[in-house]
Amino acid sequence: MKRPAKLSAAAADARLSALPGWTRRGRKLHRTFTFRDFPEAFGFMARVALAAEKLGHHPDWANAWNRVTVVLSTHDAGGLTVLDFRLAAEMNRLAGE
């Protein structure tokens, strides 16, 4: 797959404004998803895992019972690329938003 270019902070913030729930901290996107219980949280992770594999782009994340804490960045590019925004939008969709 062709490697997408790293986005400038301004370009990242423009995309961020169309992405409810996410914040940018430096070169990474952050969001915590909260679900009703553990099966809901883990089901979300399983659906995201399939989407991430299809996209060839993967989240850094952690689960604690009903919470899934996500950090997105493109390691290969050393910052944010369009792939992070695609994955973030897909995560919102799979969370039912």
Ligand code: H2B
């Ligand atoms: N995921 C993320 N978040 N960043 C990457 O740079 C990345 C990835 N690279 N998933 C991909 C896999 C790459 O290593 C493989 C070869 O596609």
